[in-house]
Amino acid sequence: MIEIHGLTKSFGPKHVLRGIDLSVVRGESLVVIGGSGTGKSVLLKCILGLNAPDGGSIVIDGKPATGHAGASEREEFLSKFGMLFQGAALFDSLTVWQNVAFRLLRGANRKPRAEARAIALEKLKRVGLGPDVADLYPAELSGGMQKRVGLARAIAADPQVIFFDEPTTGLDPIMAGVINELIRSIVTEMGATAITITHDMTSVRAIADKVAMLHDGVLRWQGPVAEIDTTDDPYIQQFIHGRAEGPIEALR
Amino acid sequence: MIARLLAFIGRSVLSGLAGAGKVTLFAIEAVSHLVRPPFYGREFLSALLQIGWLSLPVVGLTAIFTGAALALQIYAGGARFSAESVVPSIVAIGMTRELGPVLGGLMVAARVASSIAAEIGTMKVTEQIDALVTLSTDPLKYLVAPRLLAAVISVPLLVGVGDVIGVMGGWLVGVERLNFNSATYIRNTWQYLETWDVMSGILKGAAFGFIVALMGCYYGMNSGRGAQGVGRATKTAVVAASILILAANYVLTEVFFSK
């Protein structure tokens, strides 16, 4: 479904991604872990074409993800995706429900306003937000609430591929549990393909089929979630136990 | 030393040309979205409200004080040739041809270019632009094209309103302070004012509106990272819009009026 080979990306002299090889099959849930600033968010943005990769190839459903012939082809490509941004990235000129229903209100498969609102309310409910927040503006919400609205927006049009950039950061443990379950059920019930970035090991165990660890611009380790506790890879061991000593330097 | 200076000049010229090229390409692409569906009517209407309607007080106040001061100056200047009677017509010609569009344009640049640049720049640094793209919406079509169209339509209207208010400012001073007869003042205003005086100013307004929205959008979309980036984008947008308005005003005046 998603095939990445030798992906590289630099910002000026800073080599963030130095050759990523990754494949995710349809209906699989991959969790990417890795230290802060190692380029996890950049990886997702490269797949979506928001950051132009410097080298390597990204193939999605057999078609290259970059270099679309026209605007409509690119739109078609993007319509398969949903993305939760690390900072939520809600449109602050629109109300919460209009944010969630953004895609439903525009474009080729536009829905009537009442129907779009009903879908938005249903998605908000799935992320634990009641109808009372629907008509508020993003600036009136707490950080964790904004994150959940961003999540509702990402899943609103039932995309086939969903990227979650730190979905549970800033949430209380109970709400984090709700979100973990939601992501898991989107993958198992709707058959969506998901790539999730997280620092939270509880989330990793709840969400992942497969885990990949990004370090120093490459994927140091990848394997089934069950193996993260049994592997003797020192990087994984240091990361999941949160030790200060180990091969991963604290100064980055 | 000299070589370094030359190199510096060369670099500045090159980067200036590259910048101009980028703005031009940006403008062409944004305008091309105006003729290709889908169209975002809601965004257009809200831009019209922001750029046009809400700028009325600023433009009106600018015009009335300018018209009033102009009347005093022309009276004082005219008195040197015993030609005080030219006040109504010169105020009208000066307002409609030059001061209405230029000062109106500059005020709109201060108000609108800054707010567009700050809004789009903030959207850029908070990844809202990226989010638009992932929701299959082209930011140029959704954010830029409606603002360009709204500015090109509403700034000429603002100039028209400013003309009327500016002439009224002159009339107020003329009647209250300079002892003109009200009916005579109004008659003189009409008698010597030509359609082209008004039309040329309104055409200038359309060009200035385009400049204002383009600069706001361009610098907003290319904003640097963080609050500092947005601050710089806002400042640059206002400065660039103001300078371009003054330069375009000279060029258009040459085109319209040089013999």
Ligand SMILES: Nc1ncnc2c1ncn2[C@@H]1O[C@H](COP(=O)(O)OP(=O)(O)OP(=O)(O)O)[C@@H](O)[C@H]1O
């Ligand atoms: N637009 C950009 N311009 C310059 N540098 C960038 C840009 N985007 C990201 N970077 C750099 O790329 C590196 C990776 O950033 P990224 O946001 O992917 O980190 P991350 O792994 O998601 O970290 P975190 O877990 O803290 O979110 C950082 O060092 C950052 O400074």
Ligand SMILES: [Mg+2]
């Ligand atoms: Mg990140």
